[in-house]
Amino acid sequence: MEVFYYVVFGVLGIVVAALELSKNNKNQINTSSAFTSFKNNYVVVYSLMMAGDWLQGPYVYSLYSTYELSSGEIGQLFIAGFGSSILGRKRACVTYCITYILSCITKHSPHYEVLMVGHVLGGIANSLLFSSFESWLVAEHNKRGFEQQWLSLTFSKAVFFGNGLVAIIAGLFGNLVVDSFSLGPVAPFDAAACFLAIGMAVILSSWSENCGDPSDNKDLITQFRGAAVAIASDEKIALLGAIQSLFEGSMYTFVFLWTPALSPNGEEIPHGFIFAMLMLASMLGSSLASLLLARSSPKVESYMQIVFLVSAASLLLPVIMDSFEAPSQLDGGGITFSGCFQLLGFCIFEVCVGLFWPSIMKMRSQYIPEEARSTIMNFFRIPLNILVCVILYNMHAFSMTVVFGMCSFFLFVASILQRRLMLILDKPKANDWTPLNERTTKKIL
Template structure:
């Protein structure tokens, strides 16, 4: 068994052990007892039904996202034959559309309904996937615009709907802590990423065309549309109406600027998620360069490496859930600081290491931090942002993130020196963000 196969088996085994131990430990908390009887049987029933309703829909939409993600570049480059510069421009178009849409889609969700905007996401994603089957340059750019807007919706309105529904149902920490839902979201995303990656690759091998995973993605989105329509209730921000729409952007901006804690969380999300998005573009050439320096020209098993990263992400989420204990802002802040500092150290080590295996392990460490980051960031935002402006604030927090990523890509250059400079810059920004959060949140 080669190194990457052995690593994947080891990470899968570790995840299975951690998951089993976590479930055993959480059983008493999931079933609160009072004098030998369930303390709140009706609340537990509602909580379980709520998680099932949300997580099934969430699984379908993130599955659709993961099915297409690994094949976008290859489809443009090899199936359509677009030159490298045009592919880069298509990617930039998606990020720009995402940045622009961040200014208004959250307010639309608060005013018109979060479930309604979830349906808009489904429609845009289906259109984007269908346009991947066309060789038209215009439709390719239009598809990236739709895809960029859909990405903003995916990472804002679904979470906003879930938190508002949790509050509307009157669920509390004794029945279903919000951080448990966030942890389960990360576990679902990691698991679905692994399954979707394997299924997408198998489908490409079977039909000999990289465009067909987008058809599977569209099919998964159709299923999500049906599920959301059938099982999700609508919820809104406070004061929904036309007159509120006119000042929605201002309300969201004022909310962020008026609370230093929300601003600090925004800085942290921009730096960490920006590092994550840039890492996606740089990890494969970094490992390839390390292999070439060792004298080998053999092809890297990218699918297996990606699966290992997702296992590490899952392990990070599980380990954080074991260490976090009773959910609190203080505990979440400590987890966020730890995730950012370890991620910074991992990216710094990636610059110093020449060995391919050591570099891979540094990247695994970074991905485990990603797994810990998402549930803790989700919990912090749920505590700091009110339901009345949640959609607006969540989408606005993605605006600087997308601007940052577009700016970084516009400066992209070939070669190890540029990539190392990017890693060091990101490591420094994570340290700065951790200091800001330490001063503001701790």
């Protein structure tokens, strides 16, 4: 079965390379050497931070299984991470490093209470990762007087390296230290702490302090009241929030489920290599998204309906395979035929994930007002966190196939809401009182 992993990884790699090489450089932007140095510094730091995060992902469930924790207890630990991410609002990149390093250290303990503390710290760290670094970059970019359009160059490079190449390398490196060097599932967490420490040293030695946008200091209740008004007054924003919560809720549940789904009877699977494979599939989706978004047709609202339907079908595979294949009574061994089939489905789902991120960012930029963007996006995370916590808390009450079925249903509903969003955009505005003959003349002109 090892050949199967290499074949899938190789095919995905070839397709991604072909898509990336097919892109032209017509729209290259000329920048200054000062900006290039600034951009490279940020990309290096961001990549180190993401390496610390990606190294842990494939081995969390595996590590807890070796500590003989039940699926219910593991679910509660994941909940601690999601729940505490609501609390972590301090904009401090160094705090992220320290908090996440401490979280990695707790993984050496098999005690449930210590691991719970580690997940709370990890949840706070994740909140800081997705707020403080971006906030520092935008504020520092503006403070140094760089062109506004250059900001997109830094973001694209950071995403390509931090969320693409680094994720793949982290999966392969984790597989190397755990399986090849036989250092055990806690080794990637130690490696992650080292990368975080290096990144923190770079931050302390080369980054200057900034205070960000003063508007971020508004009263929290005032901010959320404004966000609620904006969502209630515009159906497009409300639909976008529901779509985002349904998809991300299914995605984060998938992060919890893919390991036990591929090894239901303790089969020996290369977690790090499979994780790298899934990240490569996500990278393929991102490459496809960049090609689609560069065209005027099809519209993002149109093709995302198909993306949600395909993702719903891919997560329905474990349910279908469970109904056709009798449960094995043997423990251990390599991945089964059913597992291989499901892994292909999971790769398809990750392609959809790669398509989702840039596409949802495009739609957010179109529908969410700039002055309330960050608050509304945080508002969307409330139902997302509640949805994930409810699912994970009740993992012990449902079989894995039931949870996959629920996620598939959520994604199907997301496709229906996406369809509704497109119909609203195609519908003529009700308050357009321009005479018909004038509107016809404008169209002709």
